[in-house]
Amino acid sequence: MINKLCIIGVGLIGGSLSRALRKQGYCKHVTGCSRDASHLQRAVELGVIDDYDTDITKAVQGADMIVVAVPLGAMQAVFTAMRPALAEHVVITDVGSSKASVVEAAKAGLVERYQDFVPGHPIAGTEKSGVEASFSELFLQRKVILTPIAETRPEAVEAVRTMWQTAGAEVVALEVSHHDDVLAATSHLPHVLAFTLVESMAQMGDRDEIFQYAAGGFRDFTRIASSDPVMWADICLANHDALLAAVTGFQADLDKLHSAIERGDRQALMDLFTRAKQARDRYAEGQTEQ
Amino acid sequence: MINKLCIIGVGLIGGSLSRALRKQGYCKHVTGCSRDASHLQRAVELGVIDDYDTDITKAVQGADMIVVAVPLGAMQAVFTAMRPALAEHVVITDVGSSKASVVEAAKAGLVERYQDFVPGHPIAGTEKSGVEASFSELFLQRKVILTPIAETRPEAVEAVRTMWQTAGAEVVALEVSHHDDVLAATSHLPHVLAFTLVESMAQMGDRDEIFQYAAGGFRDFTRIASSDPVMWADICLANHDALLAAVTGFQADLDKLHSAIERGDRQALMDLFTRAKQARDRYAEGQTEQ
Numbered sequence: 164m165i166n167k168l169c170i171i172g173v174g175l176i177g178g179s180l181s182r183a184l185r186k187q188g189y190c191k192h193v194t195g196c197s198r199d200a201s202h203l204q205r206a207v208e209l210g211v212i213d214d215y216d217t218d219i220t221k222a223v224q225g226a227d228m229i230v231v232a233v234p235l236g237a238m239q240a241v242f243t244a245m246r247p248a249l250a251e252h253v254v255i256t257d258v259g260s261s262k263a264s265v266v267e268a269a270k271a272g273l274v275e276r277y278q279d280f281v282p283g284h285p286i287a288g289t290e291k292s293g294v295e296a297s298f299s300e301l302f303l304q305r306k307v308i309l310t311p312i313a314e315t316r317p318e319a320v321e322a323v324r325t326m327w328q329t330a331g332a333e334v335v336a337l338e339v340s341h342h343d344d345v346l347a348a349t350s351h352l353p354h355v356l357a358f359t360l361v362e363s364m365a366q367m368g369d370r371d372e373i374f375q376y377a378a379g380g381f382r383d384f385t386r387i388a389s390s391d392p393v394m395w396a397d398i399c400l401a402n403h404d405a406l407l408a409a410v411t412g413f414q415a416d417l418d419k420l421h422s423a424i425e426r427g428d429r430q431a432l433m434d435l436f437t438r439a440k441q442a443r444d445r446y447a448e449g450q451t452e453q
Numbered sequence: 454m455i456n457k458l459c460i461i462g463v464g465l466i467g468g469s470l471s472r473a474l475r476k477q478g479y480c481k482h483v484t485g486c487s488r489d490a491s492h493l494q495r496a497v498e499l500g501v502i503d504d505y506d507t508d509i510t511k512a513v514q515g516a517d518m519i520v521v522a523v524p525l526g527a528m529q530a531v532f533t534a535m536r537p538a539l540a541e542h543v544v545i546t547d548v549g550s551s552k553a554s555v556v557e558a559a560k561a562g563l564v565e566r567y568q569d570f571v572p573g574h575p576i577a578g579t580e581k582s583g584v585e586a587s588f589s590e591l592f593l594q595r596k597v598i599l600t601p602i603a604e605t606r607p608e609a610v611e612a613v614r615t616m617w618q619t620a621g622a623e624v625v626a627l628e629v630s631h632h633d634d635v636l637a638a639t640s641h642l643p644h645v646l647a648f649t650l651v652e653s654m655a656q657m658g659d660r661d662e663i664f665q666y667a668a669g670g671f672r673d674f675t676r677i678a679s680s681d682p683v684m685w686a687d688i689c690l691a692n693h694d695a696l697l698a699a700v701t702g703f704q705a706d707l708d709k710l711h712s713a714i715e716r717g718d719r720q721a722l723m724d725l726f727t728r729a730k731q732a733r734d735r736y737a738e739g740q741t742e743q
Contacts, residue, residue: 286668306666348654349667353674355710356646361729361736363699363706364638374736376596377639378576380677384643387670388733392726399714399722409653410711416653417707420645421700424689432689436682439651443678446651446664 165190165326169226171219171241172197173206175288176258177232178297181211183330186299196222197233206294220248228326231257235397238265242272242280254319255280256326260346260394261402262310262339281323282310284342285332286350290389303331310339340405347405351398352413355406357388358395455480455616459516461509461531462487463496465578466548467522468587471501473620476589486512487523496584510538518616521547525687528555532562532570544609545570546616550636550684551692552600552629571613572600574632575622576640580679593621600629630695637695641688642703645696647678648685 168184170177173195184190195203195212196219203215216222223229223245231241238259249255255273259265262282269280287305289296307327311320324334337345367373399406423431458474460467463485474480485493485502486509493505506512513519513535521531528549539545545563549555552572559570577595579586597617601610614624627635657663689696713721 286666288668288670290670305668308666345663345666348657348663349671352653353650353671355714356650356707357674358726358729359706359710360643360646360703361733362725363642363703365728365732366706367638367702373635373638374732376576376598376635377736378578378595380578380580380680381639381643382737383673383676384647385733385736386673388729389737390670390726390730392723392730395726396719396722400717400719403714403717407711407714410707410714412657413650413653414704414707414711416649416656417646417700417704420649421697421704424645424693424697424700427690427693429686429690432686433682435652436648436680436685438655439648439678440680440682442655442664443651443675446667446675447672447679 165228166192167226167228168193169223169229170195170212171222171229171231171245172233172237173203173212173215173294174232175292175294175296175301176285177230178206178209178211178294179287179299179301180230180232180258180285180330182297182299183302184326185210187329189326189329190228194222194226202294209294209297211294211297219244223248223250223253225250227253228322229253229255231255231259234394235259235261235264235401236393239268239272242269246273246276249276249279253279254322256283256309256323258283258285259401260284260350260398261405262342264401266310266312266339278314278316279319281315281319282312282339283323283327284308284310284346285327287332290386292391292394300331302327305332307332307334308342309334309336310342311336312339343402343405344408347402347409351402351406352409354387354390354395355399355410356413357385361385361388455518456482457516457518458483459513459519460485460502461512461519461521461535462523462527463493463502463505463584464522465582465584465586465591466575467520468496468499468501468584469577469589469591470520470522470548470575470620472587472589473592474616475500477619479616479619480518484512484516492584499584499587501584501587509534513538513540513543515540517543518612519543519545521545521549524684525549525551525554525691526683529558529562532559534562536563536566539566539569543569544612546573546599546613548573548575549691550574550640550688551695552632554691556600556602556629568604568606569609571605571609572602572629573613573617574598574600574636575617577622580676582681582684590621592617595622597622597624598632599624599626600632601626602629633692633695634698637692637699641692641696642699644677644680644685645689645700646703647675651675651678 485505
């Protein structure tokens with residue numbers, strides 16, 4: 164049970180977490196914080212938070228749980244600003260898509276309070292953003308990855324684990340760098356490919372005509388290109404090394420495909436497509452297709 | 454109204470077309486044809502066709518409409534085999550995803566009967582294949598592109614247009630090479646990227662673990678990698694030139710992205726992602742998201 168939950172950045176993720184926890188009666192009071200009072204006012208009207216403060220030192224006062232759900236580029240400033248106002252037994256966590264950069268930001272910003280911080284990442288979201296898009300079921304049966312490091316208090320990890328489980332998620336623990344490698348492959352690479360494909364097509368001749376002939380496969384394939392550009396630019400910078408390795412690996416595979424098409428190598432194409440279909444079908448078996 | 458419709462290749466597309474036309478009462482009799490009698494027997498049991506013959510010269514006998522729905526690599530052999538058995542007033546069309554190669558195959562296989570052939574391509578489908586996956590609504594509000602050439606009889610074009618409209622589709626006409634360029638960009642490129650991404654990921658360390666952390670965006674992005682490998686190897690060979698140009702263009706754009714990530718150029722990333730999001734959102738406005 165949380166007495167005062169403080170959510171910094173009340174968007175799709177922060178808003179959905181608040182909705183889920185309130186639905187379960189798991190927190191008495193939720194205070195929102197961000198730089199934009201009109202967004203926070205809207206979150207109050209939507210019943211997502213109880214009240215808000217745009218001053219971070221006031222917003223975190225007396226909170227026993229703080230969830231930082233701001234873009235990666237803003238993390239360190241948020242940690243630095245909250246540090247002097249933290250309650251004694253507070254637990255702090257975040258929802259950033261890249262963990263090494265957040266760990267670094269938390270160390271620099273929280274200093275001696277770093278032990279109260281649990282790096283976290285819910286593997287959930289949609290291509291939409293903002294509190295209007297938030298809903299309490301977002302985390303149901305989704306994975307939340309926690310990447311505690313040596314200094315992290317075990318009770319803080321337990322508190323964050325219980326919070327996410329209450330929101331309906333399955334919580335797993337990974338090493339920081341392993342998280343970043345896996346997410347670069349499964350999430351960050353597909354997003355940059357989708358953005359690049361749409362960019363590539365938008366440059367071709369009459370783009371309205373081109374998009375007009377796109378079918379369902381294209382719609383699904385490019386849905387993630389509607390994601391928030393600021394958030395994704397931040398992720399590219401924050402998870403720089405792992406993403407660059409994933410992009411480089413993909414480029415090598417695409418070069419192989421290019422030359423298989425160029426030399427008309429039917430067998431090579433069949434082999435590649437068959438392996439990929441098998442891997443994708445096996446993956447889909449464990450998922451609920453919608 | 455069609456007296457005898459002959460569908461060669463009774464899979465997702467051929468089966469769905471037959472279902473749609475029968476539902477509208479638009480054809481008196483549907484004969485299926487393929488090399489596999491057990492598939493055809495299944496199609497009869499499902500009520501998709503009335504009867505079948507694995508001998509193409511018998512199957513097309515007396516047909517006033519023939520729809521060739523076989524993989525691109527099999528087209529020419531099918532055209533060659535049917536030619537001696539064609540009825541006088543028959544109209545022939547196909548559903549291939551690449552048109553220049555089909556036009557060539559039809560010229561070589563149909564010879565003097567080439568004037569009765571209307572190259573066609575329904576922009577519809579799912580990642581599933583086979584007659585079991587067919588359904589009568591597949592073409593509702595979908596585009597069907599016809600690419601008639603100089604020799605094609607105008608009445609043949611009209612007959613094919615009316616057939617697809619009866620199945621619920623919107624019929625448009627394009628030049629052969631323009632069709633192939635547009636489809637390379639909107640369909641063939643996304644498919645080979647999805648196959649390549651899954652292949653790329655399947656090679657990384659423990660692939661089951663990697664796929665385990667994939668979220669909804671990945672699922673949507675890679676759905677088309679579950680498509681039929683034979684069909685897609687054929688498309689890569691058949692639409693060789695246009696696809697190679699599209700892949701090359703994408704590689705250049707991906708190189709630019711790679712170097713923007715490498716040098717940590719936030720502005721370049723923001724610009725690219727913002728342009729892509731705008732183009733994708735504008736495209737989505739005209740579509741029904743599911």
